[in-house]
Amino acid sequence: MHGPYQIGLGFPEQCRQKGAVTLSLPSLRPIHLLFALVLAAFAAVLIAQIEGERGIAPIASNGDFEVRDIKVDVYGPDADTARATGWRLAQRLAWQALWKRTNGGAGHMLADGVLDGLVSGIEVQQEQIGPKRYIATLAVMFDRARAGQALGVSGQVMRSPPLLVIPVMWDGGAATTFEQATEWQKAWAMFRTAESSIDYVRTSGDGPDPLLLNAGQPGRRGRNWWRLLLDLYGAADVIMPIARLEHSWPGGPVTGHFAARYGPDNQLVGSFTLRVNSAAEIPKMMADGVAKVDQLYSQALRAGVLRPDPSLVIEEPLNAVAIDNAGDLDSILSALPSEDGGMAASGGGSYAIQVDTPTATSVGDVQAVLRGLPGVRSAATSSLALGGTSVMQVGFDGPVEQLRAALEARGFSVAVSGSTLRITRRAAAAPASQSPGGGGGQ
Incomplete structure (x- = not known):
């Protein structure tokens, strides 16, 4: 048979085996493989940097008074009654501690019904509940408005500019901020800033935080990069609280070395050391460390050490058109404010009085003295810092020299800087000693 229908070896021509077909892939050079491996490794590093638990979100801190580490150990007919009794006892103990902290000494005890109206919340730091026994460590929060009236404390607390917190923890020779969850970051997140004079800007470590706020x-020192970071987080400057742990042996005593640093130049404010008997007590040591570091920063703020770096402030350029339209130098100088805020020309105005206020009673005493001065229209506390330096605004009809003389006549030492007066009580003069045989006859 001929044609397309001929059959050879029993198979039609259309079904016979064809020639072999070879598929070829484009050749890959070693440099291409190396580049692909580098990209894969870089992507893995980025994912590892961003994913995972980095820390906890900071708690919301309001303006309430807080008293921590109140220990109670009470019994009751059942667990619920024992717990309620323990919380009521904690309110009483916390009120005594708060009164001693603000006024000094033992204050008067309030009724339980009154305390219920002053307490805004109770935080359980640690508790053990038994069938008829309740053991706990509690933190009691008092409403600032209502409790402040009972304590005799009013006015505003001096606050710093917003400061970005980068908590650095050294453990095992490695420094960590937000690359992984640490007890140091958790302690800063749980710290209540209501009574602190520092305005902390705290982050939780989510998103780009581990990349931007790393341990390095x-x-x-570059100011341009710091400006970008501070602008991103809404802060005026930066502080770096550092904790370095030393383990005696696994599970054994732990020594913590803490340092408070601030600013792009990493300047040291102060340092201290804490020690616990076991690794299980590290969270408590971290909480105590945060409180002590906050005290160091607050003291530095009152001393004028903790000040924003002026090199981090982005100043707007001058308007050249406005300067040209000013006409001459005299018109420019007349437009500038005077050093004393324009009050010296008018012979009176508002003055800021800085005074040390160790207790709430001293605040009222100084206000009473200021209001009793001739020419004083008003005197009010604008910034309250118990145990530090408070600021009072005084409306006075007269020049600053007259106000200074009036204060010196009341027993104060006065230092004047523009419209600000720094006053301190003069030390009482020692009585003159009599000469031997004084008062006797010749």
């Missing part, structure tokens, strides 16, 4: 950032 405090060592950088």
Whole structure:
């Protein structure tokens, strides 16, 4: 048979085996493989940097008074009654501690019904509940408005500019901020800032925080990069609280070395050391460390050490058109404010009085003295810092020299800087000693 229908070896021509077909892939050079491996490794590093638990979100801190570490150990007919009794006892103990902290000494005890109206919340730090026994460590929060009236404390607390917090923890020779969850970051997140004079800007470590606020950032000095970071987080400057742990042996005593640093230049404010008997007590040591570091920063703020770096402020350029339209130098100088805020020309105005206020009673005493001065229209506390330096605004009809003389006549030492007066009580003069045989006859 001929044609397309001929059959050879029993198979039609259309079904016979064809020639072999070879598929070829484009050749890959070693440099291409190396580049692909580098990209894959870089992507893995980025994912590892961003994913995972980095820390906890900071708690919301309001303006309430807080008293921590109140220990109670009470019994009751059942667990619920024992717990309620323990909480009521904690309110009483916390009120005594708060009164002693603000006024000094033992204050008067309030009724339980009154305390219920002053307490805004109770935080359980640690508790053990038994069938008829309740053991706990509690933190009691008092409403600032209502409790402040009972304590005799009013006015505003002096606050710092917003400061970005980068908590650095050294453990096992490695420094960590937000690369992984640490007890140091958790302690800062749980710290209540209501009674602190520092305005902390705290982050939780989510998103780009581990990349931007890593452990190497405090060592950088470039102002341009710091400006971008501070603008991103809404802060005026940066502080770096550092904790370095030393383990005696696994599970054994732990020594913590703490340091308070601030600013792009990583300047030291102060340092201290704490020690616990076991690794299980590290969270408590971290909480105590945060409280002590906050005290160091607050003291530095009152002393004028903790001030924003002026090199971090982005100043707006001058308007050249406005300067040209000013006409001459005299018109420019007349438009500038005077050093004393324009009050010296008018012979009176508002003055800021800085005075040490160790207790709430001293605040009222100084206000009473100021209001009793001739020419004083008003005197009010604008910034209250118990145990530090408070600021009072005084409306006075007269020049600053007259106000200074009036204060010196009341027994104060006065230092004047523009419209600000720093006053301190003069030390009482020692009585003159009599000469031997004084008062006797010749």
